[in-house]
Amino acid sequence: MPFTLAEATTAADVAEARILPFLRATVAAGLLEHDAGTGLFAPCAEFAARRYEAGYLSWSLNANRPYIDHAVQFLREPEAAGGQHQRDGRRVAVSSRWIGSRGFYPGVLSEIIHRKPRRIVDLGAGAGALLIRLLTELPNSTAVALDLSSGACAEAEHAGRRAQVDDRLTVVNRSVETLVNDPGPLAGADIVHAGFVMHDVAQTPEVFAGVLRTCREQLSDGGCLVVTDAVPYVNTPGERAFSALFSYLHESSMGVRLPAEEQWCELFRQAGFSDVTSTPLPMPGSRLFVATR
């Protein structure tokens, strides 16, 4: 999407004389290209690749900034520190989306799309980006976006209207855990997806078992649960650095111990799922679990 200097000035609400040096610096850095003939600026060919890489840095250094800035306090008294220093939800969301752009969304999308589900439920749906992509690709399907954050739910409603899929998208502002007592949002789903939310639920084993059983009961025949999540401390040369950071920050600062790959699979089987597969995704330490009813 090329843009003019005037458009950038308006979008940023910054004077032209100040935005121009910024755009020029971005061109000099090799992130934007500038066509001197038309005056248009456009992202360079590698922009998406650079943003994907920047996602890992932004997650590590910006989203998790409180854990790094107060590292000693988190080591000495993790609970008190956790109460005082919370992550900025927007930084977490943006950096996760950048990582996801190549790290897990493409794999999840293709896995779900090729199954042609008529009804999809996304647990921890955030601002609904995944479901909106799916509803756009699957024009006869309907979906439920469930999220604990009312802000994220409002964004999902808004994004659904903007993408003109709001007639097929229901947004539900609730926690995953409440599904055990009221499984309504899951009813008739062909696919239930959960991206990086189940590791939180799994910290209370009996609740997690209840959620998994409820998902299975509510799925249609042949339906499946698709869980995108992480396994701890993957040891391959390309994965070990980020996987160690991801695993350690979860256990030390967020009170989350990631289940090992085989533990995830066993938990799905114990809830009654018959066929369980696990596939690595590009994000270091991430796995795509598919558990069939």
Add this chain to the structure above:
Amino acid sequence: MPFTLAEATTAADVAEARILPFLRATVAAGLLEHDAGTGLFAPCAEFAARRYEAGYLSWSLNANRPYIDHAVQFLREPEAAGGQHQRDGRRVAVSSRWIGSRGFYPGVLSEIIHRKPRRIVDLGAGAGALLIRLLTELPNSTAVALDLSSGACAEAEHAGRRAQVDDRLTVVNRSVETLVNDPGPLAGADIVHAGFVMHDVAQTPEVFAGVLRTCREQLSDGGCLVVTDAVPYVNTPGERAFSALFSYLHESSMGVRLPAEEQWCELFRQAGFSDVTSTPLPMPGSRLFVATR
């Protein structure tokens, strides 16, 4: 320098049960190695290379954090923003040292050491790391560390005592600009070094000209001025990204326009220096200027 778990526990003043998972994560990430036999932890072979790379990230995202967190305000009203949001001096110093470890210190050290100066003056000497290395390598030389920051000067005094070079190191808490009226600290220097401080002085051309002339007048016969600094917007594939960020942040948020390579050289010549050379250093956009009296 290998260390034990007990030593880490004492140094960090954190309980063993909490420091151990941190050390294990660092081993899993491939930054430390753990010898199960002796129980010793030690930096991995590539630790110095990783820290050098991390220096660029830490400078970009941590040291310059105020400029990124308040980017829109810096675009709209740079002077007000600059007054409100200052960088953390320690973050700037630590990240610069990590970049310097391979980005410019080795080149500067070898340039100065091979000239065997008997007296060295370092302008903007910070905590004195460069001079302490030089005095250790040159046991018959003396040095003057000059810095604007009283905190940095106190650290330099302390570091000099620890390295047992304090009898040959004089620390002067003053700005570079004051040398025009009182050139005392420069007297009899064989080498005057200035690392990434002259671009600030250069923002006021007549003051910069006076400082350069004063340095030349005070240098011994055959002495030289060694300036490690940056040139703006270097365009080579390996340099353009960091050079653009460095140049833009200096002009937009610090009010510093870096002189171009030829401008630097011309300013040295105008101050009377005869032989002026410029050599690229590994840090993108950096140059080692040597201007001979």
